[in-house]
Amino acid sequence: MTPKARNVVIICVAVFMVLHHDFWLWEDGTLVFGFLPSGLAYHAVYSIVIAVFWFLVMKFAWPQAIEDFAESGDEEKDGGEE
Numbered sequence: 001m002t003p004k005a006r007n008v009v010i011i012c013v014a015v016f017m018v019l020h021h022d023f024w025l026w027e028d029g030t031l032v033f034g035f036l037p038s039g040l041a042y043h044a045v046y047s048i049v050i051a052v053f054w055f056l057v058m059k060f061a062w063p064q065a066i067e068d069f070a071e072s073g074d075e076e077k078d079g080g081e082e
Contacts, residue, residue, distance in 0.1 A: 002061075005060070005061040006061070008061075009057055009061055012053060016049075016050060016053070019046065020046065022039060022042050022043070022046075025038050025039040025042055026039070
């Protein structure tokens, strides 16, 4: 992972951690679509956004060396015996 990609991921994680605590919706009694509380709707959308974010992190910022090691099947590199 490049330093720039690592910094972007760290900043996004910090922002998502703050957004997870939706204190602005605690007292909101509004219903979305007439049946879904706004806090629950927020967390449903939040969960989808987080899933897409982690997919993109794994797709573009995941270290290739880990994948190469896992796919090689070379047990001597990790020092483990079965």
